[in-house]
Amino acid sequence: MRKVIKYVIFKTKWGCFGLAGTKSALCRTHLPGPEPKKIEARLLKNLPGAQFDETFFKILQKQIVAYFEGSCVNFSPDIPVVLDGFAVFSRKVLTACREIEFGQRITYSGLAKKAGRPAASRAVGNALAKNPLPLIIPCHRVLRTDGRMGGFSAPGGIPFKKRLLTLEYKALKA
Numbered sequence: 001m002r003k004v005i006k007y008v009i010f011k012t013k014w015g016c017f018g019l020a021g022t023k024s025a026l027c028r029t030h031l032p033g034p035e036p037k038k039i040e041a042r043l044l045k046n047l048p049g050a051q052f053d054e055t056f057f058k059i060l061q062k063q064i065v066a067y068f069e070g071s072c073v074n075f076s077p078d079i080p081v082v083l084d085g086f087a088v089f090s091r092k093v094l095t096a097c098r099e100i101e102f103g104q105r106i107t108y109s110g111l112a113k114k115a116g117r118p119a120a121s122r123a124v125g126n127a128l129a130k131n132p133l134p135l136i137i138p139c140h141r142v143l144r145t146d147g148r149m150g151g152f153s154a155p156g157g158i159p160f161k162k163r164l165l166t167l168e169y170k171a172l173k174a
Contacts, residue, residue, distance in 0.1 A: 005050040007043060009036050010061050012068040018043035019057050020050060025080035026057065029133045031154050032068065042155070064135065072171045074102045075136050083132075090127035092116060097128065100141045103172040105165070107145045121145075129153045140164040 005027070007020035018030035018039045030043040044050050060079065067073040077098045083091050096114040100106055106114075108121040115124065128139040134154045140161045144150040152161035 005047050006053040006056045007040075007047075007050045008052065008054055008056040008061065009040055009043070010054075010065070012065050014068045017061075017064055017068075019060065020044065020047060021057070021082060023056075025082045026060075026133060026136060027082040027084075029136055031134050031156065031160065033155055067135070068167070070167060070171050070174070072102050072168075075138070079136055081133055081136065086127075086130070089115065089117065089120070089123060090130065093124050093127040094131060094133075094137050097131075097137050097139055097142065100138050103168045105141050105143050107143055108150060109145055111142055125151060135164075141168075 003022045005020060006023060007018065009016050009018045011017075012032050015032035015034045016036040016039050017032045018028070019026060020028040020043050028043055028047070030039045033039055060075075063073050063075065077095075083094055086094065092115040093111060096111055099114070108124045109118070112118055112120045112124045117123065124142070128142060129151060131137050131139045131154075134140070140152060142150065149158045149161055152158050154160060156163075
């Protein structure tokens, strides 16, 4: 029996944000942007028959809104997510990335160590580039060893990554 996919697009201070998944777990998020129809199209790519539900993960929606208003919000590793289709190492990377707390940062090599393969920095970057749940899996908190941004494949790219890190820095200083 096929699980029903639900989704919601909702407004934040930074634009519309998208969530998709089953009633029990998230499978995708989409960072905020100004065009809800584009966000919906990207969020639902290869998710045929998804049903809009404005109550989908309602508590999480409120937390995300608060995050983009500048509140210190730690998205708990207890939020159920689906990482089907990822290789074992990639799942380890994404799971380890979820443990990076609000306002904290780690290097690609540091995350490689946490995932059990200290020499696999490049593989960590490749796994994070496929992150289906940005913000919930906070890949924006992973930096190069020299402190530079590194990559960010989500819409908005590195400038958006910088904005997220600045938001968190300011929230911690408030």
